[in-house]
Amino acid sequence: MSNVRRTFKVRRTSRGVDMTPSESDEVLAWVQEYLARDEDIVVPIKKMWNEWHAAHVAPSLEVFTAMVLADERVEDMGEVDHADDVEGLSAEELDEHVREMEAQGYYSGPRVKLKSRELRLEHVARMLKRHNDRMEEALRRARASMPADLSEEEEGRLIEVIALAEELRRRLREAGLEADGESSAAP
Numbered sequence: 001m002s003n004v005r006r007t008f009k010v011r012r013t014s015r016g017v018d019m020t021p022s023e024s025d026e027v028l029a030w031v032q033e034y035l036a037r038d039e040d041i042v043v044p045i046k047k048m049w050n051e052w053h054a055a056h057v058a059p060s061l062e063v064f065t066a067m068v069l070a071d072e073r074v075e076d077m078g079e080v081d082h083a084d085d086v087e088g089l090s091a092e093e094l095d096e097h098v099r100e101m102e103a104q105g106y107y108s109g110p111r112v113k114l115k116s117r118e119l120r121l122e123h124v125a126r127m128l129k130r131h132n133d134r135m136e137e138a139l140r141r142a143r144a145s146m147p148a149d150l151s152e153e154e155e156g157r158l159i160e161v162i163a164l165a166e167e168l169r170r171r172l173r174e175a176g177l178e179a180d181g182e183s184s185a186a187p
Contacts, residue, residue: 019058019059019063019067023058024067027052027059027064027067028067028068028071030052031048031052031067031068031071031074032073032114034048034051035048035074035112035113035114035117036114036117039123039126040123040127041113041114041117041119041123041127042077042111042112042113042119042127043111043112043113044080044107044108044109044110044111045061045064045065045068045069045109045110045111045112046061046065046102046107046108046109047105047107048064048068049061049064049065050102052064065109065110068112069110069112072115073114073115073116074112074113074114074115075112075113075114075115076110076111076112077110077111077112077113078110078111079108079109079110079111080107080108080109080111081108081109082097082098082101082106082107082108083097083098083108104134104138105134106134125172128172129172132165132168132169132172135165136162136165136166136169139158139161139162139165140162142158143155143158143159143162146158
């Protein structure tokens with residue numbers, strides 16, 4: 001992929017920034033290809049936009065999201081907000097939290113899939129395993145980097161959450177959704 005970012009001609013309208021029809025078609029064709037090949041099948045729009053935006057200036061995340069959600073070939077699979085349960089953080093701390101979550105592959109916002117792409121049990125199992133692996137690893141890193149002055153109660157809560165993630169892995173194995181020894185997270 002080239003490091004050159006393409007600049008689309010955009011029009012400012014009463015609705016905000018608009019793209020030409022051919023530019024919109026190019027974006028939506030790229031989204032279709034992305035959704036057809038992504039192993040997750042259900043994909044956060046922001047994840048796609050980040051990849052698109054690395055090579056293109058426009059559209060903004062808001063316009064990109066509206067375009068994707070308006071495409072009849074795409075199915076809206078709901079929305080996630082990873083900042084929902086975060087309280088007491090300054091705006092800067094919240095931004096840092098969001099960046100850290102995204103660096104680990106956790107994107108807030110709407111998720112979509114191609115209507116034509118069937119969501120099968122093996123896809124769901126693979127997604128659950130991968131997300132559980134990432135969650136367990138993030139929890140272990142959080143425990144390893146806990147401040148020395150953390151209260152026993154706070155440390156205990158983190159240990160309980162780690163145990164719940166491990167229990168989820170055990171239940172996935174029992175349900176036949178994860179083979180023993182498939183874990184990529186360290187014990």
